[in-house]
């Protein structure tokens with residue numbers, strides 16, 4: 001099975017506090033630690049597990065600048081066979097549809113049976129996978145938490161719905177699936193793994209290679225424009241307990257007692 | 264002025280979801296004068312019940328009634344909606360699992376724009392709609408301006424708009440089934456088989472009065488002991504956010520949230536939980552919420568009753584000790 005996994009380089013929100021810059025045009029990106037979107041690690045792991053069962057190749061792809069190469073390499077260290085970087089000044093400032101158009105242009109040049117994306121990335125959008133499927137006219141399922149290969153024409157897919165229930169579908173290949181966290185336990189990537197792929201060749205494709213017309217991507221192709229970043233006015237919020245630890249503990253225990261929080 | 268405004272109505276077992284009226288309120292934020300049309304798909308008696316419930320609130324109800332929609336798969340419904348929704352329309356849909364399946368692709372098929380997970384609308388000028396979204400797990404917000412001249416699909420966060428007592432609509436029911444099916448039943452490249460219900464674990468957290476809930480802030484499986492000890496001392500049950508289940512440190516039946524359990528305790532202690540809307544969506548019945556988090560800007564402090572800025576790895580054992588002390 002030929003599997004393509006789309007990955008995005010994002011600021012690691014567990015590691016960083018996100019700060020809006022002075023004029024509100026962007027967040028402070030200088031000191032941020034970047035990593036692979038959490039969801040995408042699960043997608044790459046799933047692809048590798050499928051390949052280990054039925055054979056084939058796993059290719060990892062990202063749309064981004066030069067820095068994005070490092071996330072492709074990291075996912076290759078997990079066990080992906082190939083990496084592709086889609087990079088061009090013309091791609092900057094694309095909206096979700098722009099990113100999907102760029103990915104589509106690369107996908108139609110290859111021969112993939114299965115394309116995986118993360119269910120969502122740092123913007124909480126969850127848009128690229130579904131758009132890509134519609135552009136390719138391939139079937140799609142979101143929030144996938146189980147994949148079983150039936151044969152080379154179809155797969156069994158579980159997806160997460162409300163309340164933790166699981167909806168089971170059969171889907172014809174080729175298809176696009178967006179992967180939900182928890183589907184597997186992504187393997188750990190050590191320094192040695194990274195070193196092994198340090199010199200692996202990662203081809204870079206731009207707008208010309210993809211025969212992409214400029215009006216589809218970048219600011220020109222974006223119907224949705226991000227105007228600014230801001231921190232909303234905090235509401236009244238919680239009553240914060242202050243003082244030294246002993247004082248806080250005393251207050252907290254009193255509150256717990258009065259609210260029935262201690263049995 | 265914008266095109267027709269539609270609200271997609273989610274329903275379960277013949278009952279319309281609360282989001283129907285929330286999205287109606289959202290539509291009125293875009294255009295207070297708008298005549299809003301509810302869009303509802305399904306089959307037979309269940310659909311009929313839903314249509315009856317919502318008709319009084321909307322000017323119009325468009326229904327698609329077909330047996331292939333008795334359990335709705337986005338892949339089946341999407342081509343039908345693409346056939347009946349007029350060019351240039353605004354479609355609002357609740358941002359949850361079904362929308363994630365349906366909406367991004369629908370926007371492509373309608374050649375319309377897509378704005379995901381909107382929490383507020385700012386204004387509309389000519390064909391430019393400005394909306395507010397959150398990014399980076401709610402740490403910052405953004406204004407996005409969308410060109411809606413070709414129409415737009417907008418997924419709206421549930422709970423973001425309060426249903427308003429609006430003047431009753433005309434409730435005119437329009438059957439769109441034959442138009443939706445013109446060109447045939449969409450081909451079944453994705454076939455629904457069954458729904459596997461989530462299991463109830465050894466402890467049913469939906470029945471607990473006191474929940475000690477742990478999130479990614481616990482950092483390591485080895486640290487989970489301090490949570491067990493606190494819960495035992497308080498006489499509460501342990502619940503958690505999703506990353507703890509994804510890491511296999513607790514059973515899925517302990518997860519609170521939209522894709523986990525809906526809990527209604529008296530006291531909810533959130534330890535190292537940031538307060539994502541998916542997590543908060545599983546907390547009902549207005550419990551007394553106490554949040555302990557080392558980041559003063561964590562969104563959980565916006566909704567908690569009481570907050571403490573502390574490292575849970577240090578604070579939790581001290582709290583356990585204190586409670587043991589007073590219990591004697």
Ligand SMILES: Cc1cc2nc3c(=O)[nH]c(=O)nc-3n(C[C@@H](O)[C@@H](O)[C@@H](O)COP(=O)(O)OP(=O)(O)OC[C@H]3O[C@@H](n4cnc5c(N)ncnc54)[C@H](O)[C@@H]3O)c2cc1C
Nearest residue numbers: 006007062063095117118120121125126127128224225226
């Ligand atoms: C400087 C800057 C300016 C921007 N300006 C705008 C703007 O004006 N308007 C606007 O709408 N958006 C803008 N964006 C955001 C826009 O680039 C994203 O919406 C787009 O990258 C898709 O990401 P997402 O988080 O929405 O993806 P989601 O749909 O949430 O991600 C789901 C999955 O799609 C795949 N995916 C997402 N992005 C990529 C990628 N780059 N490469 C490969 N796979 C990917 C991954 O598998 C991911 O898990 C801007 C971003 C930056 C950095």
Ligand SMILES: Cc1cc2nc3c(=O)[nH]c(=O)nc-3n(C[C@H](O)[C@H](O)[C@H](O)COP(=O)(O)OP(=O)(O)OC[C@H]3O[C@@H](n4cnc5c(N)ncnc54)[C@H](O)[C@@H]3O)c2cc1C
Nearest residue numbers: 478479480504505520521522523535537542557558574575
């Ligand atoms: C379709 C979908 C459904 C989802 N359903 C659910 C759901 O049902 N339930 C759910 O919970 N999530 C759900 N999620 C995930 C959700 O979006 C968040 O990713 C998740 O809730 C975050 O969990 P968290 O707060 O534990 O982790 P994080 O957001 O990573 O927050 C960790 C917090 O711990 C704090 N912290 C770190 N270290 C310490 C320390 N030592 N002491 C004190 N504080 C510390 C940090 O400041 C941070 O605020 C869903 C996501 C999707 C896409």
